[in-house]
Amino acid sequence: MLTVNDVDKSYSGGGMFFSRSKQVLHNISFTLDAGEILGIIGESGSGKSTLGRLLLGIEKPDRGTIQFEGRDIGERAGRQGRISAVFQDYTSSIHPYYSVEKALTEPLKLQGRSNAEINRKINSLLREVGLDSSYRKKYPHELSGGQAQRVCIARAVSTEPRYILLDEAVSSLDASVQFQILELLKKLKEAYGMSYIFITHDIQAAAYLCDRMMFVRSGQIEEIVSARRLNEVQSEYSKAMLQMALRITDGGAGKESRIL
Known part of the structure; x- marks a missing residue:
């Protein structure tokens, strides 16, 4: 349904007399299948929100392609009403x-x-x-x-979209409310047959909701793993994030939001 192939993204910066390009995404490739929930996991500054903007067609990659059902994601007519988003800041x-x-x-x-x-x-x-x-x-x-x-x-x-991009959609909510919203998202996904891309730094929430999880660090994919096989992650970064989540779980046992 969604195919991302060899995507790079940079932003220029600097002062009046010179500019410097900072590469935010490096050689990103993955797919999203119909009815699948893919988690994109990474710390602040990892490039995951930049990737989210590309996946919504808000921005264009410098290199590579993003295709939604065989059409370039940048074609507004091909995505209008078929892709939606929910962001962290519900107040705005x-x-x-x-x-x-x-x-x-x-x-x-x-x-x-x-x-x-x-x-x-x-x-x-x-x-x-x-x-x-x-x-x-x-x-x-x-x-x-x-x-x-x-x-x-x-x-x-x-609009009954084909997929919804959720960018830190539960991270600013109280723990008990987070759990309720995750349950709601599960129910709606089944009712509408949608796919989700779930962008978050919260590995626990992702593990609860997602089918697969893609770990992103410094704009690059570390690895993609089934949520059912998290104990088999290979990269040191993924292992460190998982261990951190487990420590938080041990410190907050009994809370609804602690799902690992």
Whole structure:
């Protein structure tokens, strides 16, 4: 479904009289299959969010190709309504002056739906993410973090996309809310038959949700491993991240979010 082949990405910087190019991604290649959840795991500065922008078609690679169902990801017509995203900062993901209803109406209008269809779909979406119709008239400042992220997820699935990119989508939520959102994502994935790309630094959340996990360090892929075979990781970086996650688990035994 999604094929990434030999992708490089650099950014230029520097002062008025000279510029220097910094390579952020190096020779990135992987695939995402239909119905699969792929975790992209890495620390801050590893290049995973830059990769996310490329996978959404927001930016273009310097070298290599990204194809979505046989078409270049940069072709807007090929991805519109078929790729969605949920980001970490739910407070800025919804316009502060938009009600929940208006935020959900926008993508549905782009599909050419009638007002009656939009009305029914909004109620259905809210039920699917665990909110009732009373939330239609609420504004972002009236929502908790978990509620706001549920609205963002509802908006992402509203167009019934082929895949959703989730960029640190649970990292700013409380532990118990993180677990609820991960459960919600599992349920929606099955209901809609979607794929996910789950970008995170949290190996525990990724292990709970993902089928495969891709470890990224300094803009390069360290390795890709099945989530069921995490104990077989080979690179020292992957082993170190796994050991760190296990230490956190030992320190927080009994919490819902500790899933390793």
